Amino acid sequence: MAELISPKKLRTDITDPKEGLNYIINFLQSKTWYLSTIDEYGFPYSRPMSLVVLHEGHLYFATSKQKDMVKHIASHSEVGIYAAIHGSGKMRLTAHAYPCYSDELAAMFYEVMPRHYLRYVGEDKSQAQFYRLDELKAEYMANYVSYAITLK
Numbered sequence: 001m002a003e004l005i006s007p008k009k010l011r012t013d014i015t016d017p018k019e020g021l022n023y024i025i026n027f028l029q030s031k032t033w034y035l036s037t038i039d040e041y042g043f044p045y046s047r048p049m050s051l052v053v054l055h056e057g058h059l060y061f062a063t064s065k066q067k068d069m070v071k072h073i074a075s076h077s078e079v080g081i082y083a084a085i086h087g088s089g090k091m092r093l094t095a096h097a098y099p100c101y102s103d104e105l106a107a108m109f110y111e112v113m114p115r116h117y118l119r120y121v122g123e124d125k126s127q128a129q130f131y132r133l134d135e136l137k138a139e140y141m142a143n144y145v146s147y148a149i150t151l152k
Contacts, residue, residue, distance in 0.1 A: 018057065024138055025054040027091050029112075033083035035061070037072035045072060046082075050116050053108050059133040060100070062109050062117070070129050073097050079133075089142030095133040105130050 032048045039045040047069065051062040063069055073079065077096045084090035106128055110117045 020138070021054055021057065021059065023140075024091070024093070024136075025052065025059060027085070027140075028052045028059075028081070028083055030088075031083060031085050033081055035069070036080040036082070037069055038076040038078070039068070039072055040075065044080075045069075046080075049081075051109055051113055053105070053112055055105060055108060059095075059136065060105060060109075060130050061097075061133070062105075062128060062130050065127050065129045067129075070099075073099070073131065089140060091138060091140050093133075093136060093138045095136040097131040097133055100130050100132050101128070102130075 029052060032050050033052070034046045035049045036044050036046040045068075049061060049063075053060050077098065079095055079097045081093040081095070082090070109128075109130070
């Protein structure tokens with residue numbers, strides 16, 4: 001289970017990529033976060049998300065192939081992520097999202113969040129769409145101070 005990050009646990013000294021990824025995943029799994037893409041008309045489009053896992057040094061998120069998000073990311077791989085936890089700060093991320101699939105990923109998503117997985121992806125695994133986030137840049141803000149975490 002993800003650990004809720006409190007202001008007392010604010011880290012300003014993260015230099016190790018693995019530690020940075022763990023910090024980001026704990027923050028995102030603590031609450032609903034918002035994924036922004038560019039729609040077919042060139043406008044930003046944001047939606048609430050909750051499915052995210054860390055696997056082999058990369059962050060992954062999942063959705064259904066039936067969602068418009070799949071078309072948006074196919075046209076523009078750049079995505080933005082925003083998450084806020086009352087009293088703990090907020091996090092903004094930018095990344096490139098690349099489609100991928102493996103049975104191992106499907107099992108991980110189901111294990112981490114079975115109810116959300118079935119709701120958004122369904123029992124038919126062929127409808128699952130997974131994305132790997134690369135070129136990740138994160139900014140954590142708390143108490144009017146921001147800290148950058150850049151992962152390549």
